[in-house]
Amino acid sequence: xxxxxxxxxxxxxxxxxxxxxxxxxxxxxxxxxxxxxxxxxxxxxxxxxxxxxxxxxxxxxxxxxxxxxxxxxxxxxxxxxxxxxxxxxxxxxxxxxxxxxxxxxxxxxxxxxxxxxxxxxxxxxxxxxxxxxxxxxxxxxxxxxxxxxxxxxxxxxxxxxxxxxxxxxxxxxxxxxxxxxxxxxxxxxxxxxxxxxxxxxxxxxxxxxxxxxxxxxxxxxxxxxxxxxxxxxxxxxxxxxxxxxxxxxxxxxxxxxxxxxxxxxxxxxxxxxxxxxxxxxxxxxxxxxxxxxxxxxxxxxxxxxxxxxxxxxxxxxxxxxxxxxxxxxxxxxxxxxxxxxxxxxxxxxxxxxxxxxxxxxxxxxxxxxxxxxxxxxxxxxxxxxxxxxxxxxxxxxxxxxxxxxxxxx
Numbered sequence: 001x002x003x004x005x006x007x008x009x010x011x012x013x014x015x016x017x018x019x020x021x022x023x024x025x026x027x028x029x030x031x032x033x034x035x036x037x038x039x040x041x042x043x044x045x046x047x048x049x050x051x052x053x054x055x056x057x058x059x060x061x062x063x064x065x066x067x068x069x070x071x072x073x074x075x076x077x078x079x080x081x082x083x084x085x086x087x088x089x090x091x092x093x094x095x096x097x098x099x100x101x102x103x104x105x106x107x108x109x110x111x112x113x114x115x116x117x118x119x120x121x122x123x124x125x126x127x128x129x130x131x132x133x134x135x136x137x138x139x140x141x142x143x144x145x146x147x148x149x150x151x152x153x154x155x156x157x158x159x160x161x162x163x164x165x166x167x168x169x170x171x172x173x174x175x176x177x178x179x180x181x182x183x184x185x186x187x188x189x190x191x192x193x194x195x196x197x198x199x200x201x202x203x204x205x206x207x208x209x210x211x212x213x214x215x216x217x218x219x220x221x222x223x224x225x226x227x228x229x230x231x232x233x234x235x236x237x238x239x240x241x242x243x244x245x246x247x248x249x250x251x252x253x254x255x256x257x258x259x260x261x262x263x264x265x266x267x268x269x270x271x272x273x274x275x276x277x278x279x280x281x282x283x284x285x286x287x288x289x290x291x292x293x294x295x296x297x298x299x300x301x302x303x304x305x306x307x308x309x310x311x312x313x314x315x316x317x318x319x320x321x322x323x324x325x326x327x328x329x330x331x332x333x334x335x336x337x338x339x340x341x342x343x344x345x346x347x348x349x350x351x352x353x354x355x356x357x358x359x360x361x362x363x364x365x366x367x368x369x370x371x372x373x374x375x376x377x378x379x380x381x382x383x384x385x386x387x388x389x390x391x392x393x394x395x396x397x398x399x400x401x402x403x404x405x406x407x408x409x
Contacts, residue, residue: 051079089122089402142211149223149382156214159194162241164227173227175239176252178213180259183244199244219246222382224276224295227254238295240281246270249283251295262293262301275383277324282306282355284322284332287314290355306360318348321378322355325385330355331370332362333378333399350399367397379403 054062054076066076120130142158143165153165162175178197179186185203187196196208199217207213224238240251240262247265252258265271265285274283281293288310294302313336321333334351352370353362375394377384379402388396 047075047078050075054079091120091122144211144215146214146218147221147380147382149221150226152223152227154218154221156211156218158211160197160210160212160214160217162214162218162221162239164223164239166228171228176257176259178217180252181243181248181250182261183248184213184217218243219271220274220380222274222276224281238276238281240274240276240295242271242274242283246272249274249293251281251293251301253295260301262295263291263303272320273322273378273383275322275324275330277322277330278328282322282330284320285310286317286320287311288317288320288332288334290332292357306355306357307362311362321383323376323378323383323385325371325374326387327372329370330357331365333376367399371397373397375400377402 050065050072054065057065062076062079066073122130143155143163146154146156146162148154151166155163155165157163159177161177164173164175166172178184179194183199183201183203185198186194187198187206187208189195194210196206196210197213199205199207199213218241220242222240224240227237236253236255238251238253240249241259242249247267247270249262249271250259251262252260262281263283270286272284272286274281276282279296281295283291283293288307289305290307292304292306313334316336318335318337320335323331323333325331332353332355334353336349336351338347338349350367352365352367354365354370355362371385373388373396374385375388375391375396375398377386377400381402386394388394
């Protein structure tokens with residue numbers, strides 16, 4: 001089947017895109033040079049007519065309209081999201097070490113300019129064409145982006161602690177500290193501040209820079225639901241993280257405020273992916289073992305092994321992904337090396353398997369049967385499955401990768 005590499009990006013689901021575009025039109029669009037358009041005739045265009053025009057535009061065109069003058073900016077904000085079916089990837093540099101900022105780069109006292117990376121919008125059909133927008137002024141000096149889930153970005157801050165970032169308002173929700181995880185221990189100075197970490201089974205590893213650990217420690221982070229769906233972020237959502245050497249899974253409940261270790265694999269085995277499906281957490285290892293976790297009870301999590309023995313293709317597997325589909329099925333997407341021939345370059349194969357949870361088995365499916373005219377985005381983001389009828393420029397029954405690599409090293 002077809003597989004398209006979309007690059008290093010975080011895919012934000014369409015309900016997130018809706019909020020994002022409204023926010024950009026209000027906050028990020030370049031400030032109009034004047035309050036009035038050059039021609040009063042254009043400035044006096046009825047707002048409902050402008051709204052109809054805006055609905056026919058692509059995102060960059062709509063942003064350009066919003067930048068013309070204050071009246072057009074107001075009309076663009078009121079019109080909301082253009083009805084174009086073109087999906088967009090939103091990507092960042094993996095690490096931002098300068099303050100995140102509004103609009104033009106900030107000027108410092110020495111007349112130098114900040115080099116903080118901004119957002120890049122990339123049209124999936126024109127991968128070589130990007131549109132760059134600067135970010136809001138941030139609250140932290142160091143953020144390392146780890147993934148995206150339910151419209152929120154997940155980042156490790158300057159202390160390597162995870163934070164949830166709303167990319168539309170840049171509201172932040174801190175997750176429990178990294179020192180809650182049993183394999184990490186803080187190193188403190190005389191004043192009680194953290195200056196480094198010891199990590200590993202016996203805390204033999206040492207990292208003297210507090211922000212460096214977060215750049216490799218977290219392999220995947222997903223949320224059970226949108227934290228903003230409950231008032232004042234008070235909902236009992238769950239954050240799940242694959243971490244350390246991809247051999248551990250931990251989770252945190254919002255109302256508890258602490259990390260709990262769910263599982264630690266034996267040496268040499270690693271988790272490949274996790275997904276929240278039908279109210280339960282599912283994990284898959286590189287060798288193909290699938291586990292189901294119940295995290296809703298107030299006591300310790302419950303585990304059920306769905307597929308215990310993995311599969312015979314483990315030696316060829318680059319990685320695996322789990323996808324929860326709109327039809328209610330759970331898919332495993334298996335990425336394999338092709339059998340190498342001397343005259344051919346290395347290629348990959350993509351296989352679709354449906355996980356029959358109750359029967360504890362996998363059933364191979366064609367991409368058309370598995371995806372049913374949907375397109376799937378897998379990678380650093382929480383897996384997303386979009387109907388191509390609503391997004392006609394997406395290729396049906398295809399997998400888009402938003403990961404910088406397909407193999408754990």
